[in-house]
Amino acid sequence: MTKISTVELGRKDAFPVVFAHGWGRDHKDLLATAELVAPSARVILLDLPGFGESPRPEPAWDTIDYAKAVLAHLDGLGVDRFHWVGHSFGGRIGLRLAAMDDSRVEHLFIVAGAGVKRPTTVLERLRGKRRSMIFQQKKAKATTQDALIELEREYGSADYVQSREIGMRDIFLKTIQEDQIAELPKITCPTSLIYGRKDTETPPVVGKLIHEAIPQSEYIECPEYDHHSILSRGRHQIATMVLEQLNGGAK
Template identity: 30%
Template sequence: MTTETNTQNIPPLLELPTENGVLRYREAGEGEPLLLLHGSGPGVTGWRNFRGNVPALAEHFRTLVLELPGFGVSDGFGAAHPMMSAQTAVRAFLDGLGIDRVRIIGNSMGGFIATDFALAQPERVDRLVTVGGAGTNLFGPAPSEGIVRLSEFVENPTRESLVAWLHSMVYDRSLITEELIEERWTQATDPETLASSRAMYGSAALERMSAAMRNPDVAPGWANLRKLTVPTLITWGRDDRVSPVDMSIIPMRTLVSGEIHIFPNCGHWVMIEQQKAWESVVLAFLQR
């Protein structure tokens, strides 16, 4: 299980037993519940994705940072691919805490998970926010530069390949500190976590994704966006090299109650690189 190098002001890691394993999470604030779902990638955790944003969000909401199975914090839920366990985990988490209705913020992979949950159970989602996690590539190559760098790391996990991937995540490379590299490296090279990452982004996984995109009999996930009725805010970094900003065009045109906010001078980690601006936009939307 992962540890953090700086333990100051970190809410305790709580445990919620479920029939599939233990889900771990952090909680801060009071009020209506707000669920935060993290993205994927080497050494990711929910807390690392959102630790800078929790104080602002927790001023207004009971903020719950869920650690999704397959990333070294919560139990694995028995699935080889974390996306296969995600919906089960989200439902078990909300049921276990007795939460009937929730606002959700999902970063990258977490955005796709949150969208699928809102499509499946719209009565349980009050509002939805995604961060670089909706739609599909229209103009740029697929896989993108960031996904290629991620695949290179999981196939050959070196510090150099980790740094190359981290640099593809941001517009401002000064954000990639030695402390960040070290905390990511320690968890990313854990054998179970690395195996999970390979299942998602290894060369074989990328080939399967490419084959599915070429298969006319497979309905793409973004085709269901027009069925999403939950009020949705799509946020994006203009300079995202992992999920290119042109991915936002399809949700912009198809979401029934959707709106888009694109932040300049910003890569994939919008909530980190444009923290204050992102928090302002998101809180205004969530409280509207």
């Protein structure tokens, strides 16, 4: 079984709130928000496998594999039902957990979460294909590892580049190709979707698509936040939403 490093805060006898970070990050991204929630909850901050203090899984996992590993880990902590707060990649995993037939998610909080294909215009698709073609042509001519890495930095996203550096390229490619849109109507728990208007990594259109697909969901857009400031400057708003659910009589 793949080890998952965990940091716990708050009260052991209170309802559990599980926090999961984004790609290439670790639990510290969510620590400030978790500390605001801790007086009213059993807070569990995860380092997802391959990040932080958790070793990467041997095979190339998809988000279903991640979800199953998280559940097994929570079983070991004696956690049954829980609230899930997932940022970006952690949002992908949260959607998987909530869509399971026997889902244990009481309330799903998706913060700048990914998981569905981002809509693109015909022009954007044409530009993307041309850019990819140029990259492949230059890649075929690269004669050294350094030259290849430099090309990836020029043509790839920051996460794509980093995935090589941390030895997670296979998992990165597998998970970003997923589209969970067909599974989202299976989510029956209340779901809160929080997105920053200035987010270019998972822009509001992604959150709106997820909102349309999940029956019991609410969509909140924060005008001044981007992909990461929604966790720092927006931490009080996220924490307030979680606390409202905890104080509303969660089981």
